[in-house]
Amino acid sequence: MIQENIEQRLGRHTWMLLLTKKITSSMLLLLIAVVLGGSKDFLGQGLSGYFSFIASNTTTAAHVISSLVSFIAVIVLVVAVILFIIGYTIARLQYRNYTFTLEEYDLKLKRGIFDIEEVSIPYRQIQSVDITKPFVYDLFGVCRLVLMTAGHEEADAKDESDTVFDPIDKDIAVEIRELLQKRIGVQIIVSDPSKKPNSTTITK
Numbered sequence: 445m446i447q448e449n450i451e452q453r454l455g456r457h458t459w460m461l462l463l464t465k466k467i468t469s470s471m472l473l474l475l476i477a478v479v480l481g482g483s484k485d486f487l488g489q490g491l492s493g494y495f496s497f498i499a500s501n502t503t504t505a506a507h508v509i510s511s512l513v514s515f516i517a518v519i520v521l522v523v524a525v526i527l528f529i530i531g532y533t534i535a536r537l538q539y540r541n542y543t544f545t546l547e548e549y550d551l552k553l554k555r556g557i558f559d560i561e562e563v564s565i566p567y568r569q570i571q572s573v574d575i576t577k578p579f580v581y582d583l584f585g586v587c588r589l590v591l592m593t594a595g596h597e598e599a600d601a602k603d604e605s606d607t608v609f610d611p612i613d614k615d616i617a618v619e620i621r622e623l624l625q626k627r628i629g630v631q632i633i634v635s636d637p638s639k640k641p642n643s644t645t646i647t648k
Contacts, residue, residue: 446619451543451554455613457585459539462611464584466531473524480517544609546623551591553607565607567627569593575617586611589620 446452453459537557545552551570553563572592581587589609609617 446546446616446623448546448548451545452616453539453543454609454611455586455616457613458611459535461581461584461586462535462539463532466535467528470524470527470531473520473527477517477521477524480513480520483513544620546620551624563607565591565593567624570624570628573621573624573628575614575621577614581611584611585614587614587617588612589617591624 534557541557541560542555543553550564550566553561553565555561555563570591571594574590574592575587576590577587589612591607593607609620612620
């Protein structure tokens with residue numbers, strides 16, 4: 445459940461999708477390393493006839509090829525581990541650094557990996573809140589949340605822009621949409637500039 449005035453992240457399903465995207469290549473390389481390591485003897489025997497010039501007899505050639513395959517498998521495994529560490533680190537930073545806060549008058553975003561960007565979107569500038577669910581996202585339990593915003597005084601097309609949560613957990617996106625729809629078009633009336641805003645509101 446979303447709590448106001450508290451920094452919150454995009455959900456555990458989003459974390460799993462981000463991680464999956466970043467470590468897919470390392471998992472493929474790991475699979476290749478396992479296959480090469482498990483089939484080194486088979487490859488050695490199968491290819492020894494074609495590469496018998498490596499050694500004086502087929503048995504020696506098979507041993508040399510098997511050793512070469514093992515060496516390649518180790519190299520691939522090392523690259524896979526390095527890519528996994530890099531991918532995990534980037535996914536973790538991307539997830540941990542993307543937060544949102546629903547405050548009284550605006551929605552605040554923080555995002556970025558190394559250069560953190562902070563964005564503040566007043567509720568009065570939000571024109572629409574849309575949720576889309578690409579097929580792959582739906583499998584992971586996430587979606588894409590798009591906020592269409594425009595300048596408060598000039599809301600023509602060139603002033604409009606999108607703020608996108610991509611991806612975000614579906615249940616969190618639905619809750620954000622419901623909370624924002626309650627705030628869109630609401631302005632605070634100040635009866636006396638010397639006093640704090642009162643509780644009276646008007647809706648566009």
